[in-house]
Amino acid sequence: MPTFGRLTAAILFAPLCWYVSLLAIPLFPEGRVPPMWAEINAVIGLLMGWIIAGKRAGDGTSAAIGYGLTTFAAIIFWSLFAHSFIEMIDRSLNKRYDGPSEAVISIMELAAELGGWLATPQILGTFVVGSLIAALITEYIGSRYS
Numbered sequence: 001m002p003t004f005g006r007l008t009a010a011i012l013f014a015p016l017c018w019y020v021s022l023l024a025i026p027l028f029p030e031g032r033v034p035p036m037w038a039e040i041n042a043v044i045g046l047l048m049g050w051i052i053a054g055k056r057a058g059d060g061t062s063a064a065i066g067y068g069l070t071t072f073a074a075i076i077f078w079s080l081f082a083h084s085f086i087e088m089i090d091r092s093l094n095k096r097y098d099g100p101s102e103a104v105i106s107i108m109e110l111a112a113e114l115g116g117w118l119a120t121p122q123i124l125g126t127f128v129v130g131s132l133i134a135a136l137i138t139e140y141i142g143s144r145y146s
Contacts, residue, residue: 003142004142005053005054005138005143006050008141009050009052010050011049012049013071014042016127016134017046017075019130020127021038023126024117024123025037035086040079040083048078052071053070053071053134057141057143059139060139060143061136061139068136071135076127083111084106087110088107
């Protein structure tokens with residue numbers, strides 16, 4: 001059911017993911033930025049904001065910190081998975097794998113490589129602080145207007 005808390009979370013987490021994605025672009029080796037990097041991450045932020053943070057809006061400030069961090073972790077997981085899956089599909093269409101099990105295993109390897117490039121204090125700090133602020137705003141709106 002749509003609520004102001006869900007709408008607020010979706011509206012706040014999507015641009016947060018977009019901004020952090022733009023911050024991360026210089027960290028990639030030259031020519032290795034995944035296609036539609038910021039756009040896919042913004043959609044994932046919108047969905048995770050709606051599903052995770054927005055659903056729990058109105059539970060209190062300490063709960064907001066918890067679901068802010070949970071939303072942060074879910075966005076990281078799904079973003080790494082989505083971009084690794086897209087890269088695996090691209091590689092499999094170029095016949096780089098000997099079989100389907102090798103392709104599926106490569107998703108985890110690609111996600112680890114991608115996560116390694118992005119695990120910097122600047123990116124993680126910006127994303128954690130932004131997630132907490134977005135969750136606290138979501139909590140305020142959700143408790144007042146839902």
